[in-house]
Each structure stands twice: as C-alpha cells, then as structure tokens.
Amino acid sequence: MIRQGLSKKVPISIALLAERCSRGLSTESRKLEEKVALITGAASGIGKATAAKFISNGAKVVIADIQHQLGQQTAKELGPNATFIACDVTKESDVSDAVDFTISKHNQLDIMYNNAGVACKTPRSIVDLNLEVFDQVMRINVRGVVAGIKHSTRVMIPRRSGCILCTASVTGLLGGLAQHTYSVSKSAIIGLVKSMAAELCEYGIRINCISPFAIPTPFVMEEMSQIYAGVDASRLLELVYSTGVLEGTHCEPNDIANAALYLASDDAKYVSGHNLVVDGGFTSFKNLKLPAPVQVL
Numbered sequence: 204m205i206r207q208g209l210s211k212k213v214p215i216s217i218a219l220l221a222e223r224c225s226r227g228l229s230t231e232s233r234k235l236e237e238k239v240a241l242i243t244g245a246a247s248g249i250g251k252a253t254a255a256k257f258i259s260n261g262a263k264v265v266i267a268d269i270q271h272q273l274g275q276q277t278a279k280e281l282g283p284n285a286t287f288i289a290c291d292v293t294k295e296s297d298v299s300d301a302v303d304f305t306i307s308k309h310n311q312l313d314i315m316y317n318n319a320g321v322a323c324k325t326p327r328s329i330v331d332l333n334l335e336v337f338d339q340v341m342r343i344n345v346r347g348v349v350a351g352i353k354h355s356t357r358v359m360i361p362r363r364s365g366c367i368l369c370t371a372s373v374t375g376l377l378g379g380l381a382q383h384t385y386s387v388s389k390s391a392i393i394g395l396v397k398s399m400a401a402e403l404c405e406y407g408i409r410i411n412c413i414s415p416f417a418i419p420t421p422f423v424m425e426e427m428s429q430i431y432a433g434v435d436a437s438r439l440l441e442l443v444y445s446t447g448v449l450e451g452t453h454c455e456p457n458d459i460a461n462a463a464l465y466l467a468s469d470d471a472k473y474v475s476g477h478n479l480v481v482d483g484g485f486t487s488f489k490n491l492k493l494p495a496p497v498q499v500l
C-alpha cells in the first residue's frame with residue numbers, strides 16, 4: 204500500500220505525506236488538547252521535560268520557577284504555548300499569584316503539578332542535624348506543595364474538576380536512600396496526596412504523586428559533585444546510573460514526563476490518591492545475596 208502511494212503513478216509530495224503523517228499522529232497522541240497546566244520547578248529537569256511533553260500533547264503550560272533567567276530561557280525554548288512566571292514556592296503569595304496569572308492568561312487551570320523541590324545538604328546523622336536547614340527544606344518541599352494544592356483547588360473546586368500532581372521520591376518510600384530531611388519531606392508528599400484525595404474526590408478533582416528513582420538532573424549532579432569533589436561529570440553520571448536495578452536502560456526525566464502525562468490525561472480518569480513509582484523495580488525487592496552452591500563447601 205505504502206509503496207503504491209509513493210510510486211510514480213500516484214504522485215504525492217513528500218511535504219503532503221509528512222503533513223498527513225503528523226496530522227495522523229497528532230490526533231492520536233494529543234492527550235491534553237485544550238488543557239492548561241501550571242508546573243512549579245519547570246525551568247529545568249523533570250519539570251521542564253514534563254512541560255515539553257504536555258505542550259506536544261496540546262496543552263498550554265505556565266512554568267513557575269525561582270530561577271528567572273533559566274525559566275525565561277526554557278519558556279522561549281518550548282515555544283509560544285509556554286509562559287514563565289517567577290515564583291518562589293515558599294512564598295504563599297507567589298504561589299497564589301502564579302495561579303491567578305494562569306487564570307488571567309488562559310481562563311482556566313486544569314492541571315497543577317507541584318514539582319519544585321531541593322536536595323538537602325545535611326550531615327548523615329540525626330545527631331548533627333541543623334534544624335534550621337530542616338525547616339528550610341520542609342518549607343520548599345512540603346509547605347510549597349501544600350500552598351500549590353491550596354491555591355489550585357481554590358479555582359478547581361468551583362469548577363468541580365481538575366488534576367493535581369506532585370513529585371515525591373523513592374526516598375520517601377524507603378529509609379536509607381537519602382538524608383533524613385529529604386526522605387522525610389518526600390514521605391510527607393505521599394501522605395499529603397492521600398489526605399487531600401479524601402477531600403478532593405467529592406469535587407471530582409484527582410490528586411496523585413510520582414516517585415522517581417535517581418535521575419542525573421542538576422539537582423542530583425550538584426550534590427554528587429560536592430560529595431565526590433574533583434571527579435569528572437561523566438564518571439559521576441556513571442555512578443548515578445550504576446545505582447539502578449533495571450538492566451539495559453536508565454531513569455530519565457522523560458520517564459517521569461510520561462508518567463505525568465498518563466496521570467494528567469483521561470487515561471487515568473479513575474486514578475486518585477496514588478503514588479506512581481518510576482524506579483525500575485528498585486523499591487519492590489531486596490536480594491539475599493547468598494553465595495552460589497558451588498562456592499559453599
């Protein structure tokens with residue numbers, strides 16, 4: 204069939220063919236047509252990958268981030284369907300303004316993705332924990348998410364629809380994978396989603412979180428280069444990747460963007476209160492590491 208279409212007897216320009224192909228693709232793959240999303244921490248990493256994914260699926264996206272220059276650059280890169288707004292999630296008025304800005308620009312808010320978060324540079328032992336640092340991390344990673352839920356639901360509840368996403372982490376599921384402060388902040392997100400789902404379901408609003416495995420975004424790479432001072436970037440990348448258990452592939456921002464697209468779209472229309480773990484199986488098992496029989500005499 205395809206051969207016939209391309210033969211000399213049926214002249215068809217490559218441009219026309221390409222247009223048909225992309226039109227065919229676009230109707231099938233545009234899962235967020237007419238939707239408006241606000242994503243915090245979208246100047247880089249997971250948030251940026253998700254913004255790009257949402258836009259290619261027909262959504263308009265507002266990128267809210269504390270990094271002004273990078274945020275503007277990201278919005279420019281993603282094209283006319285992306286807009287940047289400066290927002291520090293620790294300031295409730297910034298979060299409220301970001302929601303109001305989205306409404307004034309696009310008249311609606313369908314998807315709120317509370318993704319902004321930071322690593323915590325604290326010592327390993329609880330004995331040495333600086334509680335001021337603990338408070339600061341909680342202000343961003345937990346309070347910032349609570350503020351995002353509060354202000355997005357302020358506009359979603361009257362419409363009786365909407366979808367909220369949050370970025371948790373595998374470190375919120377298992378102890379020992381990160382410093383206490385970070386782990387605790389991500390555990391809180393998993394709990395938060397369940398608590399909020401209880402209230403929001405009566406308004407038809409879904410809320411879910413995603414728990415990614417380690418991904419070499421600036422967030423992780425900065426920490427790695429502090430721990431392994433002087434080690435070059437490609438070696439650090441190898442080290443991050445070596446922690447994964449699923450052979451043949453690595454965890455990438457696009458894997459999280461795909462999970463977010465699923466949860467934000469009608470494909471997940473009956474999914475709420477869920478923690479979608481994207482970890483290649485890491486948190487599902489432990490190995491006993493017994494020696495092979497031939498090694499035991």
Ligand SMILES: NC(=O)c1ccc[n+]([C@@H]2O[C@H](COP(=O)([O-])OP(=O)(O)OC[C@H]3O[C@@H](n4cnc5c(N)ncnc54)[C@H](O)[C@@H]3O)[C@@H](O)[C@H]2O)c1
Nearest residue numbers: 244246247248249269291292318319320372417418420422
């Ligand atoms: N990379 C990983 O391995 C990994 C794993 C699990 C969870 N996460 C989580 O994913 C989320 C995104 O991180 P990433 O890996 O894409 O890192 P990233 O550093 O690339 O992106 C985080 C973004 O959040 C922004 N941000 C930080 N503080 C902010 C604030 N107060 N207000 C607004 N924006 C702020 C940063 O400017 C940055 O653009 C975070 O919540 C992080 O905890 C990351």
Ligand SMILES: *[C@@H]1O[C@H](CO)[C@@H](O)[C@H](O)[C@H]1NC(C)=O
Nearest residue numbers: 237258259261281282283284
């Ligand atoms: C922006 O959105 C419009 C309307 O949905 C669409 O036609 C256009 O292709 C989008 N542009 C980009 C660069 O994605």
